[in-house]
Amino acid sequence: MSDLLEFSSVSYSYRGDWLNLVHALTEVSFSVPQGCAYGFLGANGAGKSTSIRLVAGLLHGHRGTIRLFGQELSGEDHRLRARIGYLPEQPYFYDNLAVGEYLAWLAQLSGMTVARIPAAVDRVCQLLDLGDLKKRSLRSFSKGMRQRFGLAQAIVHEPDLLILDEPFSGLDPLWRARFKEVMSLERKRGATLCFSSHILGDVEELCDRYGVIDHGRVLEQGRLADLLGQAPLELTGSGEAPPGAIAGADGTWSLRIADGERERILAALPAERILRLERQKIALEDWFVQRIKGSHHAGVKLGVAS
């Protein structure tokens, strides 16, 4: 599976207050394989949006290499961006354009042929319940409605890579669920998904790969299944409890075992005393907090150089 998006040792700094140089990204490397859903995790100000804005062409002047669809991204080559759908964090739109004409305009800017635009606009309006609002201007839209329009404009031109910056922000539970459905549909269509979030439940539900960024550095990345597979096994049994087991109220006991101890412990216990062996569900929130805290203890700080 080829990588659709690849960061290789990308660093990005900008001028902060006075002469201080703020290192927003430091030697960031990660890759998003074609067809996958990639969750970009990090606390506020970690560097998620900066990375995304570099890909979207809103920031430039990075060091290192960003490859998009196998080609190195340069400030002057804009054609690759026809294949990207981008939803910014807290999106703002022109107030005086109507939903339908705005979507058609953005689709046209993405290079979609005029003949295909009406059907594409109808498709996204139907997906995001904007059909009745097509003739309404965005001036009166609530935050959630703007977010719906934001997702609609990101997918209207059927992009190959969908980059969403905090897509669930400002949505009620019903619309969060609908957004997830739409994102799954886009994946089925063939789009690769890359979204940033600090809500780990969403990442767990939608993604098969993840990357954790903190203070401009990638701390960890990999397959989500591998991460969830790191959780210990829990053996539940009855009768005499083995050493280290915790007794339950109904005469059963439970014992946490690591993958490496599994065969030895199971062999030592009579089969009739084993009720079940399950892998515990990893508490992703706890894991994330520990991971970030761990990096802080290790001394990763926001780089400031004069």
Place this chain on the structure above:
Amino acid sequence: MILIVAGATCREAVRSRAFLGLLLIFAVTALLTRVVGWVSATDGNIVALDLVMSLQSVIGVLVAVATGTVLVQSEIQQKTLYTVLSRPLPRWRFVIGKYLGLAAALIAGQLAMAVIGLAWVWITGASLNPWLLLAVGMTCLEVLVMAAVGICLSMLAGPLLSAVLCLAVYALGHAVATLPQLIDHLESWKRTLAVAAAALIPNLGYFTFRGQAIHGHGMTATDAAVSLGYAALWIALLLVVSIAVFRRKQL
């Protein structure tokens, strides 16, 4: 691509409340100019015509400054350009498209004001001549140059400062027209310095033709072509500077 951006910018501008509000203010004030014409000691029709055309120019420039200085700057602050520039659209095309869209809206506004104002003074007894149309055209050129000044300054300073600077350019631009008479008595090096400094400001005197047109005096084709070329040159120069700055901006 440029025309796609221009189309949306024009639609967005003409539907804005500020644009429609200023047109309304012009319409109401144009009605009142007739009263000034009635009470004036000189030819009331000429006074009313002069006021209507001056008002059209002033409101046109105010709209150009107000919209030009926030056109790209507000998009950066409100992040509306995120969804636009993340598409295959080079930044230079974005700036030119925005300018052309604004220019179309400003010309539409100028034409609307000209129709309302001239129709009103004609209905109330003033006689019109064809040179007035050329005067409207010259005012359009002045407004287009000021819009380009607004965009260029907004790339270098915040919206408020750029609006103040833009109005200063407008005042100086009209003062530059009278410069030759003012510097006649200066020593040669001082005169050269004054001329060089004045060259940094667009000479808006090239577009001031309404005074002559109201009295039925014409303009040669050469003068009209020079004014057109001068406006085109300044607009091109200001847009090139704007694009150079905007291309380097981090969004």
